[in-house]
Every structure is written in structure tokens, then in C-alpha cells.
Amino acid sequence: MSLNLIERILKLKEEKNALIMAHNYQIPEVQEIADVVGDSYMLAKYAQSTDKDCIIFCGVHFMAESAKILNPSKKVILANPDAGCPMADMVEPAALSEFKKKYPGVPVVAYVNTSAEVKALSDLCCTSSNAVSLIKAMKEDKIIFLPDRNLGRFVAQQIPEKEVILWDGFCITHERVEEEDVIKAIEAHPESKVLMHPECNPAVWKYADYMGSTAQIIDYAAHSEDQSFIIGTEAGILHSLKKVAPEKTFHLLSGCLVCQNMKKTTLADVEKALNGGVPEIVMEEDLRQRAEGALLRMLNPNG
Numbered sequence: 001m002s003l004n005l006i007e008r009i010l011k012l013k014e015e016k017n018a019l020i021m022a023h024n025y026q027i028p029e030v031q032e033i034a035d036v037v038g039d040s041y042m043l044a045k046y047a048q049s050t051d052k053d054c055i056i057f058c059g060v061h062f063m064a065e066s067a068k069i070l071n072p073s074k075k076v077i078l079a080n081p082d083a084g085c086p087m088a089d090m091v092e093p094a095a096l097s098e099f100k101k102k103y104p105g106v107p108v109v110a111y112v113n114t115s116a117e118v119k120a121l122s123d124l125c126c127t128s129s130n131a132v133s134l135i136k137a138m139k140e141d142k143i144i145f146l147p148d149r150n151l152g153r154f155v156a157q158q159i160p161e162k163e164v165i166l167w168d169g170f171c172i173t174h175e176r177v178e179e180e181d182v183i184k185a186i187e188a189h190p191e192s193k194v195l196m197h198p199e200c201n202p203a204v205w206k207y208a209d210y211m212g213s214t215a216q217i218i219d220y221a222a223h224s225e226d227q228s229f230i231i232g233t234e235a236g237i238l239h240s241l242k243k244v245a246p247e248k249t250f251h252l253l254s255g256c257l258v259c260q261n262m263k264k265t266t267l268a269d270v271e272k273a274l275n276g277g278v279p280e281i282v283m284e285e286d287l288r289q290r291a292e293g294a295l296l297r298m299l300n301p302n303g
Helices: 003-015 028-033 040-049 061-070 093-101 116-120 131-137 149-158 179-188 202-207 214-223 237-244 267-274 285-299
Strands: 018-023 036-038 054-058 075-078 108-111 124-126 142-146 163-166 193-196 228-232 249-252
Touching: 003 018, 003 028, 003 267, 018 028, 018 040, 028 237, 028 267, 036 040, 040 061, 040 285, 054 061, 054 267, 061 075, 061 116, 061 285, 093 116, 093 142, 108 131, 116 285, 124 131, 124 285, 131 142, 131 149, 142 149, 149 163, 149 202, 179 193, 179 202, 179 228, 193 202, 193 214, 214 237, 228 237, 237 249
Parallel strands: 018 036, 018 054, 054 075, 108 124, 108 142, 142 163, 193 228, 228 249
Antiparallel strands: none
16 A cells, blocks of 8 residues: 555545545455445445535446535546446336336335435435335335345334335445355354354345345444354454454455445545546436435434
8 A cells, every 4th residue: 555645535635624534345455545445335424424525436337426515516436437336227217107107105114225316216215224124114015125125024024014115226235245155254253253244145145144235233242242253244344343343353254245336436546546547436416315305214214
């Protein structure tokens, strides 16, 4: 890691009055220079309240888009514009419009891992941290959940009194985890508790001692009396886990748990973005306002 590069980034950040945000799945070097590191919910909440002029987002496209939706007057830049989300791409606006016609009057709950266009067609956004609580609080007994069928099934399992109509999408990284991977990990580390993200295939859930979002997994590990954990989510979380609980041991459940899109952003990308070498996120105001409603209902459910 180049100290000069880090120094230049920090200097530029001050000059531009910029906020650097990074998801827990980013590479360690990027997490280290970020002002705030967190999961999708925490980052969206933080972006809503920043007083900085510019937000440099180290994550994937829908995250930077969400930050722009919530902060229309600020410059929002995705550090690496090539970092997308295959799961978000699994639901297109036109297909969603047709799908909604099959279920008139049924509200759409969109995982935050969706495009602005899809959010604009949705009634409520959620993250893996709050999907269960938000949907449980809805008055309707039937909802459409998209795009992640696995998180949707997890929600349905937690709230059996509601009917959850699933979109057939998934996270290509979490979906790769198979039963034999979990069995091997448990055999190698029998003393470890298994902490798993609900984006994983339901076939492996039975092996989990705890299931939750990245933030919830970090919190659980930090406060648990157990000392060793098998981590069933993207590898980048290990950096945060080791920081909050350096005395504990963490084993990645499988080497397949690496999101190539989350790993695209480098320190050089961050510097380039701060230098104006990366175009900012732009969207039409009408689209922004329609997408904002679903996000605000997530962030301020009692507002």
C-alpha cells in the first residue's frame, strides 16, 4: 500500500469536503481510508444526514444511486463505475410492471439491492437488517418481495402469517455456498459457531447458529461469549470482524464467498474519483422523487 497515495487521498478529501463511504465487503485498504464502513442500511442512513459536499461511494452501483436519491443537492460518485450488482440486474422495471399486474393492490417490498427505477415502482425498501421487522409491521397480509428469493423465504419463515410472493432473483456469491461446504467447515472447526447471511440458499440454513445481515453478524460476534466463528457471508466482512473482536477467531465458510464486484474498487479509484476523473451519479428528478419515497419509508417507518 502506498503511503503517498493514502496521503493524497486524505488531502483531496479535505479539499473537496468529501465523505468516503465503504461497504463491509470492500477490500481492507479501502475500508481503512473510509470515513464510515457499514452495511447497506447503515450507509443509507448515514448518507441521509451528511453535511459534506461530495460523497465518494466504495461499493456497487445501487448503493451510490441510493445515496444520490437521498442527497439530491450533493455530488455522489461511485469510485469504480464498473462495480454493479448481478442480483439487482435480475429485476427490470418493465418486467416488474407486468408482474405487478398479476397481483393488483399487493404492495411491493424491494430489497435495497435494486435500481432506482425498480425502487420507483415499489412501495417500501428494506435491507437484510430490517426486512423482517418492516414487513411484519405492514398492515397487508400479502406482499411481493424482490429480487432476492432467499431473503424473501427467510422473511416468510419468520412471519408465517403473511404471504410472501417471491421474485426469482438471488445473490450469485451467497448462492454458491453448498451443503458440503458447510459440512467441511464445521468438521474443520467443530468448536466454531456458524454465522450466516440469509442470502445463502435455504438448503444450508439448518447449519447456522445465527442468521443475520452483515451488521448483525458483526454485532453478534462482538458480543457473543463464544470465541470462534465460521462466517457465512462475503469475505470482506472479516476485516471488520477482526477490528471489533481481535481476540476472537474467524473462519470464512467457503472460498467461494468473494464478490468480484465488491472487490473492484481500489485506492487508485478513490483518488481518481476525488480528482474528478469519475462521472457523478445523475438521475431525473421525477425518478429520484419516486424512488425516494420507498427509501424514506424504510429509513423513517414511523415518520
